[in-house]
Structures are given as C-alpha cells and as structure tokens.
Amino acid sequence: MPKLIPRASTLSTAPAVAWFVVFMVAPLTVLFVVSVGVRGPDGGYAGGFTFDNYLELGNRLAPIWNTLKFSLLGTAVTLLVAYPLAYYIAVKAGRRKLVLLALVIVPFWTSMLIRTYAWTFLLGSNGLPAVLREWGVVDDLRLLNTPFAIVLGIVYNYLPLMLLPIYVALERLDPSLRAASKDLGAGRLATFRQVTLPLSAPGVVGGCLLVLIPVMGEYLIPVLLGGGRSYFLGNALADLFLQSRNWPLGAALAGAFILLMTAILLVGTAVARRLSGAATTGSPA
C-alpha cells in the first residue's frame, strides 16, 4: 500500500529498538558471557571460558527446588481462589462486570512492595496473632515467616494475573452453549464440568503461566513474608550479585533460570494452543 503516513516515520521505530538492544539485549548477552567466565580474585568477572559455573549449580539446587515448589503451590492455590471469582464476574455479575474487574486491577497496580508489606504488618507478631491472643482465640500463633505466609503473599499479589485470562475465556464463552447443554438434559454441575470448564481451559493455562513465571523470580515475598528462611532463586541471585559478588556463578544461576522459564513457557503455550484449538473446533463459531 502506498505510504499514507510519513515515510520518515518508519525510522521512528529506531529509538525504541535501539533502547531495547542497548539496555536489554546487550545486558542479557553480557549475562551469558559472564556465566561462562571465571570469578575475579576479589569478586567480579575475570574473563575466561568454562562451564564450571553451571556444573557448580548442581551443588546449589536447593533454591531452585524451593522456588519450583513454592511457585507451583502458590500458582495452584491462586487458581483455586481466582476461578470462582472469574466465573462470578464473567457469568453472574451482569452490568457490574467492568467495575468488578477494575476493582481487581486497581490494587494490583499499587506497589508490590506495599502490598507485601501490608501482610508483614498484618501477620507480624503485633498484628493478627496479637489480636487473636487478646480475644483469647489462640495463645501463640506464628503466621509471619512461615510457608503459609509465602503462599498467601503469592495469592494476594498475583490474583489479578490469574483472574484476567480466565475471565476473558469465560466471557467469550457463548452463553447459549451453557443453555444448550442444560436444554439437552445436563444439570448445572454436569454443564460446568462438560462445557464451561473445558472451554475455559486455555484461559486457565494462560493464567497459570502469567503467575508462575514472575513468581519464580520473586524476591520480596520470600524476604518479607518468609523471613529469608525459604531461600528462593531471587534471594540467591541477590546474594551472589550484591553480597558475595560471585558474578559468574550468579550469572549461571540466572542463565539456568532463563532456560527453565523458557521451557515452561514453551510447554505452557503449546498446551494452551492445543487446548484453545480444541475449544474452537468444539464451538460452533
């Protein structure tokens, strides 16, 4: 098509692309280079080419396992909490739909740090446990710095990311499909199990990916709510880069993280695509 927009403007993609290249692609390249390098005598990077750092990771699997365990657990609980809410907003809320959705998004855009801090404040020994003690419900309850607090933090911070894709899947679902199912004699539960749930599966997978990936890079939640006892990848990276200054090992850990994440993303999107393919061939549209 002949240019209806100034020819010069095609060049205007350049600054953004340059910015991405200089401050994202180049640093990531540096990261990979450093990950196969040698640690300098007083920290930092001293050139070289070796896979020792990656091999060394084999001795430091704890943070990786820990991260995987908590991210999967946290994602699963988030899904359980988010699905009914998404269903309610998409199917039952009627005109209030957009308002309810916005109400989920607004707290999500406030600082993650403050949202996490709020729970530190609430769960801390002077917060909820103190209140419960005063009421005589329990004597000595520890909430902060427990696995419970970490999972709670994950659910609280990432609920909107899980909710949105599920909401979108449910909202797109033609209500007449549910009506047809009931018309054909299926009850509420059977309709949900055989129509609604399978057709919203792509949204569920999408939501799980959207939560799982960033949770794996969490730093604040394990530090503020886990008290540093549950050592995540994020904590390990912060220590290696900011404290012990073992850059090559830190870079190798980050590299492994990226590989793991890419693998999850690839598998996840493949599953999502297959599911949504099934969903679209299953629907009359």
Added chain:
Amino acid sequence: MGAVAVEAERTQQQLRVERLSKHYGDVRAVSDVSFVLEPGTFFALLGPSGCGKTTLLKMLAGFETPTAGEIFLGDRSIADDPPFRRPLNTVFQHYALFPHMDVAKNVGYALRQQKERPARSEIQRQVERALRMVQLDHLARRRPQELSGGQQQRVALARALVAGPRVLLLDEPLSALDAKLRVDMQSELKSLQGQLGISFVFVTHDQSEALSMADRIAVMRDGRIVQDTTPHDLYDRPVDSWVAGFIGSSNFIPGSVSAVGHGRAEATTAFQRLRGVPTVEELTSGQSVQVALRPERIRISMDPQTPPQVDGPVSPGTVQAFSFHGDQIDYTVATRDFGTLKVRVPLTGEADRVLVREAVSVQIGWNEDDARIVPTWDADNG
C-alpha cells in the same frame, strides 16, 4: 469547431483504465482490466465477493499500487499519484467518518487540506451547500457517532463531494443500510449523479442494485471483467451461463449447438431440440450451451386442457411448490417434457390472486424469442 472543442473537453474528463492488473504473490486479484468511462456515467462494478472489484476501486483511489497497467484521467497518467493528489474521491463502505470531528468538520475536511486554504466563510458556505444537498444541514454540529446509519452515509457522500471529485468512487456504500433505506438511497444517488454530471464508479455485489442504478455495468469474475454493457443488455444477452445465473434468475437446460442462423440458434438437449436467441455471435456447432429461460418469461395456463398461447414448445406439468410474494407468485413446476422449471407470474390485479394448491395440473410454454442460447461457463475452463 465548437464540436471539436466539446469533444476535447470530453476526453479531458475521461477516465481510462488500460490493462490494469494487481497480483498478490500468485493470487491475481485483478487481471488485465480495461475500460473507458465517459464523463457523467453511472458505472457499476458488479461481482461476487472476492472477484477483485474492491481491489480495482482501491487502485483507482490510490490505496493499492497496480502490478501492471495504466490509469489515465484525460491525457494524464495518475497511476503513480498518491491518493491525496488524485481528484477522485471515495465514499467508504463503512463511511470512515472522523469520529473526533463534528459533521461540518468532516464535510469541510478536504477544503482545509488545500495549499491555499479558502477563507473560513467560504469553507462554511460550501459545507452548508453540500449538507443541504444531502438534507443534513440541521445536523452540522453533531458527531458522526450520534447519527443513524443512513445519515452517516449522507455525510460521507457530502464529504466526498465537497472535495470536488472528477470521478466519485463508491465502495458498497449501501451495504450497511436496511433494505427500505437502501431503496431510497438508490434513487437519491441516481438523481444526485444526474445533477452533478460527474461519473460515479459504484462497487456492489447486489445485482438488483446495479441494474436499477447504473447506466453501465461491468460484471467481474476472478479478477476479470467478463461483460461490460448496459443493464438491459446484460439482463437480456448475458455472455455466458454464469452471468445469466448471476443477474436475475434463470432456468437452465443444458445442450449443445445443432444449428445457427437468422438470429436463432438451435440446441440439442436431453428432452428435445430447442430454439432460441443466441446471446453471443460466435456459436459453433456442437458447442456446449445452456438454454436459459427467465422464470417470468415462461407462460403458465392454469387450465390443464388449454396450453398457453405461445409460438415455442409447450408441456403439461404439475405444480410442486409455490411461494407468494405479494406482487408475484413463484411456482416450481415439474413438467413432462423439460424437467423442473421455476415459473414467475406477476400479479397485476385482483383477478390474478388465485391461489393454487400443490399437485395441480397446469400447462406451460414459452415464445422462442424469450429463450436464450448462452455458452456454458465452466469454472475450470473459464
């Protein structure tokens, strides 16, 4: 002398398209299209979706660059001009009214783009005149979103006309309107075109729309113009069976040419030899043809004993189905001699309004003048 000057003036206004083609990779959206448009013609580009008519219009407007061919306005080639330098303006299918401007701003848009911008009062005058022309002067301050579909259509028309087009391009402009409004707009567009005296190029897939409005219709199929003629001629003398089926409706009896001559042709069919008027000159003996019968040209007699008064073949038959349309009745008749035929009977008065039952015995027949012998179009060798 005067005649020569007038003639020169006419050629200056001619839109000439020469061997225009547009290919997207292997897809030939438009191939080898040529036509000359005299000023003041209402020209319809008619074809099913995907036939290339919209691509052709976009090349005229300048939104697509031709792969090959030329477009002349008068003696000047405009094929390489960007759209904003072509004195051809478009009424878009979904109107494309600027939602952030009111109606007057939309209509005056083209005037404000000129290098030497006319005075405000002049712009206002022209906008008012154009809006009066489409009877919307009372809505000048409204936003397009606040108007009905028909009103938006008029604004789009006024906006394009204010730009002072030498040729106005209309891309299925009536397709988004409901049936009744569409009929009103058809006659309005037609009379507007007559007043303005410029050419309209009107893209449509609706054959009845093209027949009722255009002075000339080019039927497009697979990127080519297959027939370019007057509506009347198109209806009466379709170049092949595809066109005959696309324009109006027809009964087809397949056969092959057995004799030609004296403005008649004879085809051997599965039933008997049938004679009719050939729609093309060059019919050869043995050529595959169809005997095309318009349903309204077949005569029907409700009395099974009396055949209709015709000079062509007649046959008894049985009514299989009928549908009532208010001004006409369509019958499906299983005939003894010619298979199943559609027959249309116009209802001209109270006396005609005799409803029949199915399975009634009738007689049908037609005049030889009303049968058309058209070459068979076959998709593979078309």
Added chain:
Amino acid sequence: MSAASKVPTAMRRRKRRDAVDRSLAVYAGLVYLFLFVPIVIVVLFSFNSGRHVTQFEGFSMTWYDQAWNDPMVLEALSNSLQIATASAVIATVFGTAAALAVRRLSPTTQRVVAILTYLAVVIPAIVLGLSILLAFVMFADWANPWLAYLWPGDDAPELGLGKLSVIAGESIFGIALVMTVLQARLAQMDDSLERASADLYATPWRTLRQVTLPQLGSAIFGGFVLAFTFAFDDFIIAFFTRGQSQTLPILLFSSIRRGVNPSINAIATVLVVVTVLALLLALFFLTRRTPGGAALPLLDDTSSASREDPAAPAAGPARTPQERTAEKVST
C-alpha cells in the same frame, strides 16, 4: 398429577440455584475484602497516634510529619519522582513513535519488534535488573580509565550505577507497555480513516496530525501514566541497578527489614494514594469513549464486546422519504 409433582421439584431446584448464586456472590465479596483490607489497614494505621501498632489510639498526623521532615525520605522521594518522570517520558516518546511506525514496516521487521516487546514483558524483572547491573559495571570499568586519560584536567567524571541505570531498566518495561497500549488502540482504529484522510487530499504528515494522533491522544496519556506508576513503584529493578542512589521503595524496604515502624505506614499510604490517583486518571483516559471508543486495553478485547455499537442510530428517528422529497423540492 404430573404437574402437581413437578411444581415442588422445580421450586426446590430454583431454590438450590439461588443458593449457589448467593454463595458465589458471598465468595466474591470475601475475595474483594481480602484484596482491599490489608491496604486499608495500612492507610488507617498511618493516622494512628500511638506507637503501638496493634491498636488504634486516635487520629494523628505525627507519622506524616516525621516522614516529611526526614531528609532521607525527601531525597528518596525526589529521586523516585525524577526516575519515574524520565522513564515515563522516554517510554511515551519512543513507544509512541514505534507503535505508529511499526505497522508500516516489512513483516520481518515487525516480527523483530514484536519479539523485542514480548521479551521486555516476559523477562523477569530480577534478571533484567542484574543484567543491567553487570553491563553497566563492566562498561564503566572499561570506560573510566579511558575517560580519566582523555579528560582535560583531573576531575574526570566516573561512570557507574545510579539514577541513569535505573531509568534505563525501568523504561524497558515502560516502552513495551506504551507500545502494547497504543497498538491495541491502533488495532481497534478503523484504518479506512487514514485512507479517507488521504483521499481528501491530506498529505501524510497532515493525516498523522489531524486523524491518527487525535485518536490516540488519550491512549498516549494513559500509557504515560501507567509507565510512570510502574517506574515510581518498582522495587526490584532499582534494587539491582541503583548503585548508591536511594529510591522511595528501596528506603521503605530497608526500613521494613529493620522492623515495623508506624512512619512506614505513612510513606506507604502516600505511595498508594499517588498510584491510585494516577491509575484512576489512566483508566479514565484509556476507557474514555473517544474516537473509535477503544476500551481499556488491559482487559483485552472483551470490553469492546459489551460496548455499544457506535454505528447504532442514537439520534432522532430517520426521516421519511416524503419529508426528504419535500425538502428537496423546496431547495
């Protein structure tokens, strides 16, 4: 007989359905409480006069006073504002320019830009932060001796981590954000509008100025605000790339680690209020039924489904053909 036995069953069934619906609604209410109560409590306790964090002892602005008079807080606030403004400006200018042009590029180039944008969104902030840390430090280590050598005089500037590296990191996500918002709006915009403008003799620059940009105005502003709030609130990228510079979230983080203290609530409240206000502004601009009526891009295209058809007749009844003919005769 059958009718008599059916009625109670139907009623029972309806009752059960109502119960399910009601419990869903109650559940939704509980989740909203869960979402909002913690933040509300932080805000509430920032006005607590007592030092004791368990019980509310009365309204007071003490903690705001204390925070406001702390030079460290003020410096961090000023840094955060500078960083957020700079990142948002960069993100808006570069992101807008790119979003406008990218649809005119070849499919291959478009794919490259799309991959870069996608990368900027999926790359975990922590990885981006530490990569920038590495790159900046290594570049500074290499460049500083040269700079000292070439500098006329002894006071050669030293490159290193600081506000600039924070801005670099924050604006990566910002650009991706602005581009995504604008591309969503552009996708909803009818491209025949630009064609119509060209058809009516507007040159490309005029089309950009008179048709394209006016349609995008609110989305551009919305994108700016989103990029600003992201950079203002971000902790993790700044944590790695800040060097010696302090930002408000990082100051807050170190105070939290030292132990809960009521002035934290005051700072947190300020942050929440600023963000929520900015966000409401952004939502207002992004959902405004402006030209084209593109709705909140964060909600994907679902919102457009519920939006009313702009082509639907909203004005008075269409006039009859007779009226029109009458007018035509009179003109």
